[in-house]
Amino acid sequence: MQLVVARIGRAHGIKGEVTVEVRTDEPELRLGPGAVLATDPAGVGPLTIETGRVHSGRLLLRFAGVRDRSGAEALRNTLLIAEVDPEELPEDPEEFYDHQLMDLDVVTKDGVEIGRITEISHLPSQDLFIVERPDGSEVMIPFVEQIVIEIDLEEQRAVIDPPPGLVDDRAEVASARDAEAAPADQAAPEDQA
Incomplete structure (x- = not known):
């Protein structure tokens, strides 16, 4: 089974690195050096990851054969696709594919x-x-x-267990100001001075 694991973003620097929008909970497994990934569009790939690193909170990858900024820019918006065994499950039982x-x-x-x-x-x-x-x-x-x-x-x-209003029309009044704006027949009694 094929799963989209990332989308290539813009080029980073002049040596062929690209930013990557990660779409997997297991980037270290799917996007490590040596991984060979299919692509969409298919004509761009397959791509082999040569190096990877994190810079300012973003994953940067370099692919085999891509050595300059123009080569990296040509990959922009390409989806990276990994072949995954359909029976494979995430290590954490609280995670799901x-x-x-x-x-x-x-x-x-x-x-x-x-x-x-x-x-x-x-x-x-x-x-x-x-x-x-x-x-x-x-x-x-x-x-x-x-x-x-x-x-x-x-x-x-x-x-x-949805909060009121998420899947039905029953929404709770969020504040006293909203209650004051309710129609007269639903308004709270006025204070008597």
């Missing part, structure tokens, strides 16, 4: 069906499940332990 989570049924802890995971969006702050509801609409569920309370791969489901 995207392919394990795709198509899981999403239900609340009370058993209410929300939908099915159709996409996983990797954002800088957190990952999001894109869940297609039975009516065809979509809802985004943050993949954080406070909301996603269980992943059961045997049962093929993700159990969530």
